[in-house]
Amino acid sequence: MVKMTDLNTIDRPNWCPGCGDFGILIALKGAIVELNIEPENVAIISGIGCSGKVPHWIRTYGLHGIHGRALPVASATKLSNHELTVFAIGGDGDGYGIGMCHFIHAMRRNIDMTYIVHNNMIYGLTTGQTSPTSEKGMRTKSTPSGVIEVPVNPIALAISSGATYVARSFAGDVKHLQKTIVDAVKHRGFSLIDVFQPCVSFNHVNTYDWYKQRVYDLSTVGHDPADKMKAFAKAQEWGDHIPIGVFYKVLSPTYEDELPQIKEMTLVKQAIDKIDIGGLMDDFV
Amino acid sequence: MEKNRLTWKIGGKAGEGIMATGIIFSQSSSRGGLHVYDINEYPSLIKGGHNTLQVRVENREIFSQVRGVNILIALNKETILLHRDEIVDGGGIICDIADAPDRKDIRDNVRLYPIPFNDIIKEIGAQSIMKNNVALGASIALVDYDFEVVTQVIKDTFKRKGTSIIDENTRAAKAGYDFIKKNFKDDFEFKLEKIGEKGRMLLTGNDALCMGAIKAGCKFYSAYPMTPASSILHFMAAQERRFNIVVKHTEDEIAAINMAIGAGFAGVRAMCGTSGGGFCLMTEGFGLAGMTEVPIVVILSMRPGPSTGMPTWSEQGDLKFAMSASQGDFPRPILIPGDNEECFYMTMEAFNIAEKYQTPVIVLSDKNLAESHKTTDKFDAVRISIDRGLYASPSELAASPDTTFFKRYKLTENGISPRTIPGTKKGIYSAASDEHDEEGNITELSDNRIKMMQKRARKMDALTKEIKQPELKGPADADVTVIFAGSTKGPVREAIFTLEKEGIKVNYLQILYLNPFPSEKVSNVIDSARKIVVAENNFTGQLCDIIRENTGKIIVHKILKYDGRPFYPEEIHAAIKEVVTHG
Numbered sequence: 048m049v050k051m052t053d054l055n056t057i058d059r060p061n062w063c064p065g066c067g068d069f070g071i072l073i074a075l076k077g078a079i080v081e082l083n084i085e086p087e088n089v090a091i092i093s094g095i096g097c098s099g100k101v102p103h104w105i106r107t108y109g110l111h112g113i114h115g116r117a118l119p120v121a122s123a124t125k126l127s128n129h130e131l132t133v134f135a136i137g138g139d140g141d142g143y144g145i146g147m148c149h150f151i152h153a154m155r156r157n158i159d160m161t162y163i164v165h166n167n168m169i170y171g172l173t174t175g176q177t178s179p180t181s182e183k184g185m186r187t188k189s190t191p192s193g194v195i196e197v198p199v200n201p202i203a204l205a206i207s208s209g210a211t212y213v214a215r216s217f218a219g220d221v222k223h224l225q226k227t228i229v230d231a232v233k234h235r236g237f238s239l240i241d242v243f244q245p246c247v248s249f250n251h252v253n254t255y256d257w258y259k260q261r262v263y264d265l266s267t268v269g270h271d272p273a274d275k276m277k278a279f280a281k282a283q284e285w286g287d288h289i290p291i292g293v294f295y296k297v298l299s300p301t302y303e304d305e306l307p308q309i310k311e312m313t314l315v316k317q318a319i320d321k322i323d324i325g326g327l328m329d330d331f332v
Numbered sequence: 333m334e335k336n337r338l339t340w341k342i343g344g345k346a347g348e349g350i351m352a353t354g355i356i357f358s359q360s361s362s363r364g365g366l367h368v369y370d371i372n373e374y375p376s377l378i379k380g381g382h383n384t385l386q387v388r389v390e391n392r393e394i395f396s397q398v399r400g401v402n403i404l405i406a407l408n409k410e411t412i413l414l415h416r417d418e419i420v421d422g423g424g425i426i427c428d429i430a431d432a433p434d435r436k437d438i439r440d441n442v443r444l445y446p447i448p449f450n451d452i453i454k455e456i457g458a459q460s461i462m463k464n465n466v467a468l469g470a471s472i473a474l475v476d477y478d479f480e481v482v483t484q485v486i487k488d489t490f491k492r493k494g495t496s497i498i499d500e501n502t503r504a505a506k507a508g509y510d511f512i513k514k515n516f517k518d519d520f521e522f523k524l525e526k527i528g529e530k531g532r533m534l535l536t537g538n539d540a541l542c543m544g545a546i547k548a549g550c551k552f553y554s555a556y557p558m559t560p561a562s563s564i565l566h567f568m569a570a571q572e573r574r575f576n577i578v579v580k581h582t583e584d585e586i587a588a589i590n591m592a593i594g595a596g597f598a599g600v601r602a603m604c605g606t607s608g609g610g611f612c613l614m615t616e617g618f619g620l621a622g623m624t625e626v627p628i629v630v631i632l633s634m635r636p637g638p639s640t641g642m643p644t645w646s647e648q649g650d651l652k653f654a655m656s657a658s659q660g661d662f663p664r665p666i667l668i669p670g671d672n673e674e675c676f677y678m679t680m681e682a683f684n685i686a687e688k689y690q691t692p693v694i695v696l697s698d699k700n701l702a703e704s705h706k707t708t709d710k711f712d713a714v715r716i717s718i719d720r721g722l723y724a725s726p727s728e729l730a731a732s733p734d735t736t737f738f739k740r741y742k743l744t745e746n747g748i749s750p751r752t753i754p755g756t757k758k759g760i761y762s763a764a765s766d767e768h769d770e771e772g773n774i775t776e777l778s779d780n781r782i783k784m785m786q787k788r789a790r791k792m793d794a795l796t797k798e799i800k801q802p803e804l805k806g807p808a809d810a811d812v813t814v815i816f817a818g819s820t821k822g823p824v825r826e827a828i829f830t831l832e833k834e835g836i837k838v839n840y841l842q843i844l845y846l847n848p849f850p851s852e853k854v855s856n857v858i859d860s861a862r863k864i865v866v867a868e869n870n871f872t873g874q875l876c877d878i879i880r881e882n883t884g885k886i887i888v889h890k891i892l893k894y895d896g897r898p899f900y901p902e903e904i905h906a907a908i909k910e911v912v913t914h915g
Contacts, residue, residue, distance in 0.1 A: 053734070055735070056736070056737070056773075057735065057736050057773075058773050085757070086760055087754070087755060087756060087757045087758070087759065087760055088754070088755060089754075090597075090598070090754045091762075092594070095765070100774070102762040102764075103762050103764065103772070103773055103774060106737065106760055107760060108754035108755075108760055108761065108762070109761075109762035109763065109772075110593075110594075110597050110624060110762070110763040111762060111763065111764045111765055111766065111774075112590065112593070112620055112624075112765055113590075113616050113617065113619075113620050113765050116586060116587075116590040116617065116620075118587075119582065119586070119587040119588075119590035119591045119594060120590045120591070120593055120594035120597070121594060122591060122594060123552060123554065123580075123590075123591035123592065123593070123594030123595040123598070123602070124594040124595070124597055124598045124754065125594075126552070126578050126580075126594075126595070127551070127552060127578070127594065127595040127598035127599065127600045127602075128598045128599070128600075128753075128754060128755060130755065131598070131754050131755060148583050148584060148586075148587075149583065149586075149587055151583075152582075152583040152587070306578060307573060308572060308573060308576040308577065308578055309576075309578070314551045314552065314576070314578060314595075314598075314600045315551075315598055315599045315600050315753065315755070317551065317576055319548070319549025319551070319601065319718060320549070320718050322546065322547055322549060322575065323713075324543055324546055324547045324711075324713055325713070327543060327546065327571065327574075328533055328543065328710050328711065328713075331533035331534060331535055331539065332363075332531055332532065332533050332534075332710075
């Protein structure tokens with residue numbers, strides 16, 4: 048059985064005390080333990096930002112890549128070895144800003160992996176600029192007069208882009224988050240978990256208390272995640288009451304399912320030392 | 333009469349089947365045991381514009397196009413106007429009777445073969461698009477080539493489209509053939525004759541490169557379409573199920589290189605390909621592969637820049653860009669093949685270097701090499717064996733503690749650290765785009781930074797010792813030594829062939845690796861040569877700069893061309909002659 052301590056690293060997280068990222072890391076470790084997945088069979092791919100450091104503080108395989116590009120790396124890691132459990136990790140700037148293009152296309156593909164977005168509605172590591180999810184009017188270092196744009200709605204975007212599992216959770220509720228991660232990993236297909244993650248240093252609006260006063264779990268109001276239109280409607284809810292939990296869930300063939308190339312065995316297991324190109328050369332005579 | 337030595341050219345609007353017809357002519361000549369080199373010119377559009385394919389055929393092996401056209405097939409008037417001056421004495425123009433020029437507008441010693449395309453097509457009940465085949469058949473009659481070979485090539489070309497398409501194409505070609513035989517005297521001076529089947533392939537550089545990648549065990553190819561690299565994507569996609577390769581047309585080049593990195597990280601041989609503009613987008617990812625020491629192969633197929641430049645034309649203008657792609661210092665091996673054989677073997681080698689030295693590797697090509705067909709002997713598929721590089725041994729894994737990450741970036745003498753891939757028990761590590769210690773943990777300590785920079789650099793030192801030095805080819809006591817890289821090889825070899833006949837002794841040094849650069853050899857060659865000429869397809873003389881950077885030697889005689897067209901041997905011939913007589 049995999050234990051929490053198996054996932055520990057010597058290095059300790061250097062996030063700010065009280066950062067929402069701690070809750071996400073604990074929930075992620077808890078989910079891997081709960082799912083009993085051997086650490087060597089997990090690959091965690093991250094981008095840049097405070098969230099990007101997750102792979103260094105959990106003892107699984109990891110790749111801490113460049114800004115916004117976790118999803119393409121993670122997608123190909125999964126296609127190359129579909130026996131792995133693959134997580135992509137990013138922040139709101141990483142995934143919904145610089146990496147937005149990959150976000151949409153990764154969802155269309157429905158590769159069986161879980162994307163966890165640390166959504167703190169601010170750029171933290173670069174010391175407090177606006178993010179794609181910052182609320183209109185929010186004053187930050189890069190928007191001293193307030194954000195002019197409206198925020199991205201990642202949940203609605205995911206539902207419309209082909210994600211087959213769309214959920215939101217809250218870093219201040221580790222139990223809920225762990226349960227959601229476990230559910231998302233069990234889901235065959237692309238899972239998005241948008242996580243409300245308070246940034247205690249730079250976002251003084253969307254704080255733990257702010258979220259706690261507003262969030263409620265969709266399962267408590269009888270929401271049916273199979274209903275796409277209702278999921279859309281729930282994705283529009285914002286203000287005094289903000290839903291968390293599973294918005295949308297549907298089973299459809301994964302990208303891997305449609306590749307006969309990897310039906311027999313993973314790409315990485317296929318021998319390459321005796322490939323016969325005789326017939327291929329004949330085709331060009 | 334001249335036998336088995338001619339250039340055949342077809343021109344017309346895009347969408348008229350120019351390329352398809354030309355390739356049938358190329359393939360028919362190659363099947364008959366003749367040597368072929370063809371080159372296309374086309375604008376960046378789908379319908380209309382002016383397109384040509386020029387096919388050179390000879391008895392001996394040929395390496396590039398030459399000036400002078402013996403047969404011009406003009407599918408429109410514009411083709412005649414643009415290319416009539418290229419036609420050699422005794423050559424001919426095949427065109428629609430409606431497009432036939434006034435005799436006074438064409439030199440006396442150029443023959444005219446006007447053909448009533450529409451009447452013929454109506455008569456045989458074919459679609460009007462088939463006029464290209466009528467013209468093809470007519471040209472086959474003029475050169476008196478074996479029509480049976482053409483029939484077979486048409487059959488093979490259209491086998492997936494069914495018998496009625498094959499039949500229609502064949503009938504059209506035959507009708508053109510018969511028309512010439514019936515209405516014109518058999519006095520055309522240039523003839524082609526089958527000299528037996530040699531079993532040679534007709535390949536583009538991209539075809540050869542893909543065959544090399546497949547043979548090398550490339551299991552993942554990701555790309556965004558961009559001329560002249562698109563046909564790599566098409567080739568790999570067409571073969572993905574036959575050879576179990578996952579081929580991904582990604583949302584952009586950023587995704588393409590990052591996917592290749594994801595696959596390389598997972599332990600499969602991965603490649604991505606693009607041209608200059610796409611490579612601009614790839615450069616950050618290229619550095620990620622360098623920093624995380626993930627093996628990938630990147631094909632950079634050059635076209636004229638800057639920006640969109642001339643999308644469907646050729647240039648060697650990205651040499652220095654490739655040399656310094658992405659921020660910071662890290663090993664960037666760059667291979668630059670010059671012909672189909674080198675495309676095949678060096679792509680295989682690129683995968684070995686990538687895995688052995690755990691680094692991204694660039695294979696530099698250009699449109700001229702990527703898209704021109706050349707008759708090519710079958711490759712020796714076992715010449716290069718696969719070297720997967722250094723993986724952690726069971727004892728190394730067993731010795732790794734359960735509480736820390738595996739020392740994936742262990743400091744070693746040659747800088748190469750034993751690798752592990754996800755799924756390997758006790759090999760767990762986290763790769764970082766940040767500077768990191770031996771276990772992959774982020775650290776910004778001075779001492780570690782120095783050690784890690786030196787470790788990565790040592791891999792390049794080791795590679796420098798491994799690669800073979802370029803050979804000076806040709807007579808030792810040459811009047812002139814030509815240095816070049818990439819597809820300039822073809823026209824240089826052709827120019828030397830002619831210069832030798834004129835009694836000028838020329839030898840040449842082909843640069844096959846821009847990095848690590850063969851500094852010592854190049855330096856020695858420059859020191860001992862009577863005169864040095866460098867030929868390259870760019871404005872500033874980038875290869876000359878790289879030579880100077882690595883050897884301190886200044887190149888005086890540069891042959892530069894930057895109009896989007898590859899060198900013609902005649903241009904190199906004239907430039908070398910000028911250097912010999914006046915330089």
